[in-house]
Amino acid sequence: MYASSFIEAFETVESAVERALSLDTYRRAGRVRRIRSEAVAAVDDIAELATVAVAGVELSGYGEWETDDTVESVIAARIAGRDDPDLAVEDIDRAVSADRLVEEAGTVLVPLTEGSGAIRNWWLLADALRDWLADLIDDARRLHRRASVDGSDLVETAFWTLLDRLVALRELLDEALTMGEFVYRSTRRETFELLTDVGRIAGTITERTHA
Amino acid sequence: MTRKYSFETKTINGQQFVIADGRGQSSEPIRVRADWIESDDMEGKWEDLIKQIVQPENIDQIDIDEGHGGINRREAVEALAGATADGETIVSSEQQADVLVEYLAEEDIVEIEGEELVLFRDPDEESLNSAALMNWAALMSAVIESIDEHLERVEDAKERFQETVDTLEVEQQDSEERLSKTAQRIQNLGPGQGVPDPDTLSDEERQEYTQLKEHYLYLQDIEKAKSENFVENVSAGVDQIGMAIERLEAAREAYDMFHNNTRKAALKSSVFPEEALEFVDNAGSLINELAGQEESQADDVADEDFAEMIEENHGEAVQEQAAETANLAETAEEAAGFKR
Numbered sequence: 001m002y003a004s005s006f007i008e009a010f011e012t013v014e015s016a017v018e019r020a021l022s023l024d025t026y027r028r029a030g031r032v033r034r035i036r037s038e039a040v041a042a043v044d045d046i047a048e049l050a051t052v053a054v055a056g057v058e059l060s061g062y063g064e065w066e067t068d069d070t071v072e073s074v075i076a077a078r079i080a081g082r083d084d085p086d087l088a089v090e091d092i093d094r095a096v097s098a099d100r101l102v103e104e105a106g107t108v109l110v111p112l113t114e115g116s117g118a119i120r121n122w123w124l125l126a127d128a129l130r131d132w133l134a135d136l137i138d139d140a141r142r143l144h145r146r147a148s149v150d151g152s153d154l155v156e157t158a159f160w161t162l163l164d165r166l167v168a169l170r171e172l173l174d175e176a177l178t179m180g181e182f183v184y185r186s187t188r189r190e191t192f193e194l195l196t197d198v199g200r201i202a203g204t205i206t207e208r209t210h211a
Numbered sequence: 212m213t214r215k216y217s218f219e220t221k222t223i224n225g226q227q228f229v230i231a232d233g234r235g236q237s238s239e240p241i242r243v244r245a246d247w248i249e250s251d252d253m254e255g256k257w258e259d260l261i262k263q264i265v266q267p268e269n270i271d272q273i274d275i276d277e278g279h280g281g282i283n284r285r286e287a288v289e290a291l292a293g294a295t296a297d298g299e300t301i302v303s304s305e306q307q308a309d310v311l312v313e314y315l316a317e318e319d320i321v322e323i324e325g326e327e328l329v330l331f332r333d334p335d336e337e338s339l340n341s342a343a344l345m346n347w348a349a350l351m352s353a354v355i356e357s358i359d360e361h362l363e364r365v366e367d368a369k370e371r372f373q374e375t376v377d378t379l380e381v382e383q384q385d386s387e388e389r390l391s392k393t394a395q396r397i398q399n400l401g402p403g404q405g406v407p408d409p410d411t412l413s414d415e416e417r418q419e420y421t422q423l424k425e426h427y428l429y430l431q432d433i434e435k436a437k438s439e440n441f442v443e444n445v446s447a448g449v450d451q452i453g454m455a456i457e458r459l460e461a462a463r464e465a466y467d468m469f470h471n472n473t474r475k476a477a478l479k480s481s482v483f484p485e486e487a488l489e490f491v492d493n494a495g496s497l498i499n500e501l502a503g504q505e506e507s508q509a510d511d512v513a514d515e516d517f518a519e520m521i522e523e524n525h526g527e528a529v530q531e532q533a534a535e536t537a538n539l540a541e542t543a544e545e546a547a548g549f550k551r
Binding site: 033040044047152153154157158160161164165167168169171172174175 | 379382385386389392393396415416418419422423425426429430432433
């Protein structure tokens, strides 16, 4: 799985929401439903991808890596619709060597499920997607408000479920990032050693009381 | 012991000084205040000197084996030079500190064996004088202080973990609310309470029903992806750390009692307290453990190795931590003497 799978699905949602926002009226239920179905299908795809990705990353790899900037630039360029991330060849090569990027047929891809580099990539992508989702949620909220005034109950429900799906997706990412941070903190060597060592001290005291 | 100095005490302007002449050296005599040692009351005088040598920062330099041990003379000199006690500078130079260390030996407060300053002698092997008892009390005090520092760090870690638990719990509530709202919308489609039979609904209502049903199932799938048990695991870990802290504090109280009793025995020139003998037996390994904690390896681990380590550890991270803290709680409780 690559970051582009997520980004393409997000683009589909964004495009459908923009088209829905540009409609003059929501009284033509058939047209609204088609657009909504397209958006919902893409959101479902994202959720499915996220489910696989969240399970695959095992919530680790939260700490900063040297090649983060390069991967972030590639992700930002893809989200902005640019194929060329405008990076030095050496930077790309370094990220490829570190298993952070993959080059296929002249295209730079961001892997999400294979190797330790991919684990770190997921966290960077999740952060970027969360920002993008915030914008999509704002648009979906506007859609729902208009549908509440201008559309039938069916249209209102259609956009309410779209909005709610996006919010649930954002919470999934939020929670995944929170968990990642927790695991990072709890497995951070210093903290882990501290707890282990305090355990040993207590054990030593015990030996004393049993002596 | 090979002495480096010969001593003479002199009173100058009403204050007693020790004048040290370097044996076989042509250097100038070195003068230090004698009242740090030659005092009727050991409290707040040479007790402060010993505390300065046996402070938590120096604990990794202390070596004790079978109730006998001390610190390298050089380390003791460095600890004393420029140090203050109750706002007073003990000695201002390393030369003066070296004189003071040897004068402590002259006064039988410590012994010097080669390059070692022997502070601790085994009370099981010989009857200890007040000075030797006070040295042990100083060590207990340093150990307590060191444990306090570690407890503070564990408490900080617990606080950070608790923040995570709070955040996850709020997010969990939002998810449940979302499912509940969707269920309510489905129920509202029908004429009464409960989920309506889709066959009884109009075409448009049935389409709404289908959208809401799909949405409900979607939300459930999202929930599955959220590793529902994670909050519980993290909460359990935090609880166990909390219990470990409480029990370590109880153990620390026991040390406090040993310290007070030993110090009192020193002041009254009585025998080494029976209950504190176990401290002596185990002081060496305890100090090693405390000293080991000061050495963080965080900076020595390359990020890539660190990431690999996290990957390997992740699955058991919370469980391992829970096990560590459970063990900690158990042993600390025993240490406090509540469980033997």
